[in-house]
Amino acid sequence: MSDKTHLEKPYKNILVSETENPIGLKTGLIQINRPEVLNALNNELMQELVNALEAFDRDIETGCMVITGNQKAFAAGADIKEMADAGSIEMLVRDQFARWDRIRKLKKPVIAAVSGFALGGGCELAMSCDMIIAAESAKFGQPEINLGVIPGAGGTQRLTKAIGKAKTMEMILTGRMYTSKEMFDAGLVTKVVDNDVYLEEALELAGEISSKPTIAVQLAKECVLKSFDSTIESGLEFERKNFYLLFSTEDKFEGMKAFVEKRKPEWKGK
Ligand code: CAA
Numbered sequence: 001m002s003d004k005t006h007l008e009k010p011y012k013n014i015l016v017s018e019t020e021n022p023i024g025l026k027t028g029l030i031q032i033n034r035p036e037v038l039n040a041l042n043n044e045l046m047q048e049l050v051n052a053l054e055a056f057d058r059d060i061e062t063g064c065m066v067i068t069g070n071q072k073a074f075a076a077g078a079d080i081k082e083m084a085d086a087g088s089i090e091m092l093v094r095d096q097f098a099r100w101d102r103i104r105k106l107k108k109p110v111i112a113a114v115s116g117f118a119l120g121g122g123c124e125l126a127m128s129c130d131m132i133i134a135a136e137s138a139k140f141g142q143p144e145i146n147l148g149v150i151p152g153a154g155g156t157q158r159l160t161k162a163i164g165k166a167k168t169m170e171m172i173l174t175g176r177m178y179t180s181k182e183m184f185d186a187g188l189v190t191k192v193v194d195n196d197v198y199l200e201e202a203l204e205l206a207g208e209i210s211s212k213p214t215i216a217v218q219l220a221k222e223c224v225l226k227s228f229d230s231t232i233e234s235g236l237e238f239e240r241k242n243f244y245l246l247f248s249t250e251d252k253f254e255g256m257k258a259f260v261e262k263r264k265p266e267w268k269g270k
Contacts, residue, residue, distance in 0.1 A: 006055030013045035016052050018062065019203060024211035024267070025063030027203055028056030032069045038076035039069045041121045043096050045079075050102045057106045060269070063210025063217070065106070066202050067129060068113040069122075071195070074138070077120025080147065097153045103128045104225070107218045109209055113202030114138045115195065119177070124153040127162065130221060131190040133205060134180035135198035140188065143175035161228055162188050213251035214269040 007016055015031040030052050032039040041049075049067070056062045069075055078096075086094070103110070103125075112118075112129035119141045126132050126140070134140075142155045150156065151172060159168040163186040171178065180192045193201045209217060219242040227235050246252050250268050258265035 002059050002061045006052055011048045014048050021207035021210050026061050027206040028062045028065040030067050032075055035070055038073035040079040041075050042079035042082050050099050053106055057108050064206040065110045066113055066206050068199055072116040074114040074118040075122030076117045077122050100153050109221055111202045111206050113199045115198050120144055121153050124155045127158040133198055133202040134189045134192050135195040137195050138180040139177045140183045141177040142172045145175040213267045215249050216246055
């Protein structure tokens, strides 16, 4: 159902809007908005971000979501000031990174439009998205080692899966920053674009995906994510069952009929 209350909520740390696309569904846009601290991700911000993402995920008028920051920072990491005095038990009880798991459970694709710093939790947030469009100026890194800790929101796992052990070890053990070109070459970033068009490019990609048959898009995403934690055997089975399942959708019949009749399909999203 299309419930727009999330667009009117009084968020304190994010800006939420939606954009129309030339064809198909809309794109939900979330801008992280704590510029005074380079968009450091505090608990309240993460709660708002996850709530807004889930609301777009439920909205039948939304096809895809984009998360962005500003020119200077996508996000410079978890809020260090919020963690500075915390001990292990407090962190364990707070379990603040647990809510990040909800991002992984989103059914619709999420694109990170990154400019400036994407460090620590900022890099991990970008990696939690399904694709990353990066401005040339973007800087990626996992500098937690310089704070006496390690990545705690998926960095050690997602980076290794995305770019392999050799580069991940270097990134995490040195805490160095890397350019978007280096991260594109390593396989983390989908596309590097000029600094002034990174958001436009991300929205264009989101618009293209939003024009595709919804259920196929969601099951395709689910299958690709499944490959991260399954054997090839169970992953192939999972993919095959989802492929067969799509043969119950109206869009499958329309898509194949339209091909045979040499015309454009009209998707119904069911
Ligand atoms: N948390 C809290 N505040 C932060 C922050 C963070 N992660 N990153 C930047 N800020 C604040 C700074 O404290 C500063 O605030 P004040 O003006 O009140 O002093 C403001 O943002 C501007 O920052 P700088 O003056 O440092 O800006 P700069 O351009 O000189 O440097 C930077 C930019 C290199 C990104 C530097 O800010 C920096 O190193 N930030 C921390 C990066 C980091 O270590 N991230 C990892 C955090 S831990 C984590 O993310 C754990 C996890 O796995 C989830």
